[in-house]
Amino acid sequence: MQTEYAPTTVEQVETRVLDVEDDLAELSWVRRWARSALSDLSEADLTDTIMVLDELVSNALRHGTPPRQVRLLRRAGWLRIEVDDSCRDPACPRPPSETGGRGLALVEQCTIAWGQEQRPTGKTVWAEIVPTVQPSG
Structure with missing residues (x-):
């Protein structure tokens, strides 16, 4: 697992990056x-985020393929979470069942917008969130 931090000024987007291993146990590390x-x-x-x-991340671990990476991008009044994986299949909401199907609906309820971008790899x-407390610094 590798983490990076790019310090920025107030006008710029602050970016934090974390590479995620191919293991569901990584979720607790990602949360910390x-x-x-x-x-x-x-x-x-923080709870919603x-x-x-x-x-x-759990969707990327369950349905995606390695390598996986998480990015937190911030500026005043805005936070974006990005999760990369190497699977080209789109993330699709599915009907709730005993085995899941509630995750992307939850994401939609807790964010101002969410989506996906297909890449060649x-x-x-x-997902984007507007926090009520602005980042310090």
Whole structure:
């Protein structure tokens, strides 16, 4: 697992990057990493953000293929979560069942927008949040 941090000025987008191993146990590490990176958010914003991040990463681990990467992009009043994987199949909401199907609906409820971008080597699934507390610095 590799993590990167790109310090920026207030006008720029602050970016944090984490490579994710091919193991569902990585989810707890991703949550800890994000909690640390986003420690200035209100508890409500942090809870929603971690829930969205957890859904996107768990989908990439369950349905995608390695390599996988998570990015947190921030500027004043805006936060974007991006999760890359190497599977070219689109992320598609599915009807809820005993085995799942609620994740992307949850993402939609907790964000201002979400979507995906197809790349030649896979896809990026992203979600945007407007935190009530602005990032410090």
